[in-house]
Amino acid sequence: MERTAVVVVALMMLLPDTQGSVKPLNISAELNQIKDLVFQQGLNLTELMRKDTALEKDMENLKKANTEQAVALSAVKRELEQLNITNAAQAKTLSAMKIDVKALKNESAEKVAFSAALGLPVGLRGPKNAETTLVYKNVLTNIGNAYNSSTGIFTAPFRGVYYIRFTASVYKNNSYNLGLNLYKNGDHLMHLDENGSDGLAKHVSSGVALELMAGDQVYTKLPANYVVWDDSLFRTSFSGFLIFPM
Numbered sequence: 001m002e003r004t005a006v007v008v009v010a011l012m013m014l015l016p017d018t019q020g021s022v023k024p025l026n027i028s029a030e031l032n033q034i035k036d037l038v039f040q041q042g043l044n045l046t047e048l049m050r051k052d053t054a055l056e057k058d059m060e061n062l063k064k065a066n067t068e069q070a071v072a073l074s075a076v077k078r079e080l081e082q083l084n085i086t087n088a089a090q091a092k093t094l095s096a097m098k099i100d101v102k103a104l105k106n107e108s109a110e111k112v113a114f115s116a117a118l119g120l121p122v123g124l125r126g127p128k129n130a131e132t133t134l135v136y137k138n139v140l141t142n143i144g145n146a147y148n149s150s151t152g153i154f155t156a157p158f159r160g161v162y163y164i165r166f167t168a169s170v171y172k173n174n175s176y177n178l179g180l181n182l183y184k185n186g187d188h189l190m191h192l193d194e195n196g197s198d199g200l201a202k203h204v205s206s207g208v209a210l211e212l213m214a215g216d217q218v219y220t221k222l223p224a225n226y227v228v229w230d231d232s233l234f235r236t237s238f239s240g241f242l243i244f245p246m
Helices: 002-014 027-109
Strands: 113-117 123-125 138-143 153-155 160-170 177-184 187-194 202-212 217-222 226-230 237-245
Touching (some): 160 187, 160 217, 160 226, 177 202, 187 202, 217 226
Antiparallel strands (some): 123 226, 160 237
């Protein structure tokens, strides 16, 4: 290549100019220029090859980095999938626990039973000139806390069928009859009595199944001019329990 360039330059120098004269030859200078040009091109080519090698290396590094990132991303995806599975299982377990807690609360809420008695002091209650609500202060059972020992009133906590029972006794009484009245929300439901003026010990008892709405109140009253009697054996009592909710 270098020899061809020299020949071309030599021929150009021998060509006549426009006036028919021949240019003087300076082959050494032209050869030096060509050598410098070829040398510079070689340097440029070397630089290009170096840059190309560097680019290839960068590309390999990028490919390696992309591969590593893809592996890491795949691992993250697997972890997320596992977390989703774990979260779903935990959500299912939590839902089941909530259902169990709700069932326990409902079961606990549906347990209602009470029993209370007049008890001490020993002796008669009554007679009085007007009907009077009896307050059974000696509480034996009060599951659900639906009975109020300060008022003598049972309040239904929710709708259902309840069994209500009330008993009374009399002893050493020669003047008044034994008796009780059962009320619901101010309405007279039942009357229970016995001739107790003969001085003999008497006991009476009755019960009834009632459909009650939440908030309905049930209680007993001592009729006017009637008596009941009690002692530490709890002979006069008021009881009830839930048969089933509705």
